[in-house]
Amino acid sequence: MSFHERLLDAIDQKQAPICVGIDPMYDHLPADLKTSDQPSPAEIIDAYFDFTMGVLEAVASIVPVVKFQSAYFEQYHAEGVEAYFNLIAEARAMGLLTIGDVKRGDIGSTSSAYAKAHLADIEPGESDSDSIRDDILDPGETPDAITINPMLGIDAIEPFVQRADATGKGLFILVRTSNPGSSDFQDVKLENGLTWSEHLAETLQSRVIAPRIGRSPYTSIGAVVGATQTHTMKSLRGRLPNSMLLLPGYGTQGATADMTRAAFDTNGRGAIVSASRSVLYPKAAPGETWQAAVRRAATSMRDEIRRVLDQASN
Amino acid sequence: MSFHERLLDAIDQKQAPICVGIDPMYDHLPADLKTSDQPSPAEIIDAYFDFTMGVLEAVASIVPVVKFQSAYFEQYHAEGVEAYFNLIAEARAMGLLTIGDVKRGDIGSTSSAYAKAHLADIEPGESDSDSIRDDILDPGETPDAITINPMLGIDAIEPFVQRADATGKGLFILVRTSNPGSSDFQDVKLENGLTWSEHLAETLQSRVIAPRIGRSPYTSIGAVVGATQTHTMKSLRGRLPNSMLLLPGYGTQGATADMTRAAFDTNGRGAIVSASRSVLYPKAAPGETWQAAVRRAATSMRDEIRRVLDQASN
Secondary structure, rough: OHHHHHHHHHHHHOOOOOEEEOOOOOOOOOHOOOOOOEEEEEHHHHHHHHHHHHHHHHOOOOOOEEEEEEEHHHHHHHHHHHHHHHHHHHHHHHEEEEEEEEEEEHHHHHHHHHHHHHOOOOOOOOOOOOOOOOOHHHOOOOOEEEEEOOOHHHHHHHHHHHHHHHHEEEEEEEEEOHHHHHHHHHHHEEOOOHHHHHHHHHHHHHHHHHHHOOOOOOEEEEEEOOOOOOHHHHHHHOOOOOOOEOOOOOOOOEOHHHHHHHHHHOOOEEEEEEEEEHHHHHHHHOOOOOOHHHHHHHHHHHHHHHHHHHHHOO | OHHEEEEEEHHHHOOEEEEEEEOHHHHHOHHHHHHOOOOOOOHHHHHHHHHHHHHHHHHHOOOEEEEEEEEHHHHHHHHHHHHHHHHHHHHHOOEEEEEEEEEEEHHHHHHHHHHHHHOOOOOOOOOOOOOOOOHOOOOOOEEEEEEEOOOOOOHHHHHHHHHHHHHHHHHEEEEEEOHHHHHHHEEEEEEEEOHHHHHHHHHHHHHHHHOOOOOOOOOOOOEEEEOOHHHHHHHHHHHHOOOOOEEEOEOOOOOOOHHHHHHHHOOOEEEEEEEEEOOOOOOOOOOOOOHHHHHHHHHHHHHHHHHHHHHHHO
């Protein structure tokens, strides 16, 4: 089954087009997980592992997919990277779909190496050649999909697309990000009247996505569109009719459920709203455990998105 | 001493504005380093380590700086990442400046985490807050500079710039890449007549680089401009007067020494030409060791660049 089919099934099953972003930050961890005021890297990684396991257990029955932010693990070098891949395997074992938020992007054989690193497990005997061998197509520890950066061009994206095709995995290509400064280089107007992000979306649709349309209206080539960017969402939704849109920025970054409505198709499908800090670090009520607070935050986010989609369908 | 001062001194000392890119590929390794036709990941990593050490020893007296391509190590997950950082420490111990070619880019606190991961060692007690603490400013195992992707905007770049400032390290920001498809999104014309890369260069110069100009005409905020892109090089050189330009694409990708001339200032400074496969994997002459062939390839590249710069100065 392709990634987009697995994702659509999981969203239907949980009636929740939402994603929880795993962004562990030591300063924000629940007090009982902070073993020290001056923790060693090993102590921090252990705390991240325990925290993430607790979050996964709290949300596994509520959300279809979780997104792991590589940077927070990568900053602890090899040990952090080991924790990142181990936690992805744990999430998969709980029946969750996983997105690796790695935002990688390079050219040629370097893109192929990144694609192998983040979409396919390393198996003995795989060479570094670009050829994709059947014996490494076990999904294993690597996520079901990753985010990638398209700035370098279509030929730079192709190795990721080929690896996703060969492994039945997915991509979410950055098209319009959720930060205030995203307008600096993504909103600039081209001489043809399109913004740079609109040109990017149209180029991806015609050269990468359209050739991959199958029975489903959606493909495994999704796009990241910041939920904070309501002025661009309708335009990008229209230009990427066969992409699942991943919408970061909900909650702490300021996006509301109503702001995400334009990213969904009329059938209420085609988008996933992602939140990190607002779900990971809620204020616990008196007597409430931190895991119960996380569960409550994820549930209320789900209900908010459901409310908006129900309104839209009425 | 800031990164650009250390880089300029190293280039002067070796009279060689060149960089060797460390892109280990098992298929291309010298026969005596290939222990197996079906190597395990551990065997591949060991071979990469031995190969890289051999290359570093061969070129250390010829080139001022080496660039490590993270992807080829990252594809072996934690063990590969450990080798990447260990080899950077080895290169530093040989007196080489090091660039981590990681092309990272994200937003806010995630950019801060990437900057910490790749520009500053992790020290016990550093929290995940954005505050930069003196006790983590030891350069240690992390490279002297990294490449970053600017697509997400100036606010997304700022955490990298702040970390580079605080650690005396450098950045090479992707402005125009060396791949054929780089024209898809980097050469598009804006309504103001500039290409997207030119707009990017002007925005970086005015908002990031100009405020950091000191005694030297150069700053520690460099730019990556593909050596294959002669039609853009003059324009980008002019728009980034205070940046060292890192020029990938020499050799295997097709750029010649003459094609790089426009990237250098009239004084023959301001650029570094980078080559990977053409220096790493030369055809050894009969009776020549692979390390001697690597040394010969690096020497002839240096002499070619010198020839072009001498012509330019006459």
